[in-house]
Amino acid sequence: MPFPQTETPGRLQAELMSRGLRMTRQRRTILQVVETASTHLDASQILRKARKLDAGIDRVTVYRTLSLLKRHGLVDELDLMHLQGEKHFYERRPDRDHLHMACLRCGGIQEFESNLFERLKGQIQRECSFHIVVTRMEIGGYCSRCRTNEKN
Amino acid sequence: MPFPQTETPGRLQAELMSRGLRMTRQRRTILQVVETASTHLDASQILRKARKLDAGIDRVTVYRTLSLLKRHGLVDELDLMHLQGEKHFYERRPDRDHLHMACLRCGGIQEFESNLFERLKGQIQRECSFHIVVTRMEIGGYCSRCRTNEKN
């Protein structure tokens, strides 16, 4: 579940408006799709869902809005180990970083957060004096379900 | 330096042959390019370097050889936070995992390895009973050089 239910609805929209960006009908629609998504969506899935709410929306607008959100650090772009080809997936940036585990057999995606991850980031900031803006950690392997099934 | 000098030259080739794969003139050339690279190369850069050694090599062969190496876990595919657009970069898989830090200002890439990273992987294997095959961690931010320059 990339988009926990605890999140305030309309937060992305509020965030963009507070930065003085224009709120158009199309942007509102796309934000709504991204905010209410229950899985990781790629651009074409976002387009399809947005068109159900507002038939006239163009692909280009979706791309432009996503890159706007990315520039403002409101969404993260993933490729989930290229399990689905070259597609890029988007998720609302969470308060706390998490990593993605992609199963090479069933294609399922799990998420995980850990304070070791936070400590690792802290170590990097200190030892490399590198100021971290965004992190992306993706792991490919075999999930517990597939590992037990394999034994049958 | 993605390809430490300590590595045995010809190791990729030996590895592929030990798996019973055919060693063609083209593959030897591409392996040599990948093995001796001093930076992260994308497919078109690999093609260009390979053509300097063997003019007839086709881009399709480069793609096919890279995906072969990837399937056999001998190279890793990176996109370095998409700083260079949609390009994919390749590096020989190292003995010990490392992470990549991409500077959002100068575009420079640094590498880092840490036992916290190893511990994090251990935690995931244990707590999620997920069998890790490959990991990819990329961090976007600002490197120490750019941070000090910014103050000027």
Next chain:
DNA sequence: ACACTAGTTGCAACTGGATCGCAACTGGAG
């Protein structure tokens, strides 16, 4: 040394996600 064949290559055509240029449209400040 030679022949055989499964695996490999090169070429040309194609795919599909992403981008560009530009005219028309519009959110929201004044």
Next chain:
DNA sequence: CTCCAGTTGCGATCCAGTTGCAACTAGTGT
């Protein structure tokens, strides 16, 4: 209500990567 910088839609275009297929060849067997 006016105005215009910012935004949108459309068509054309780009470009990394893929596919189908005929020709070629590494490596095995004889």
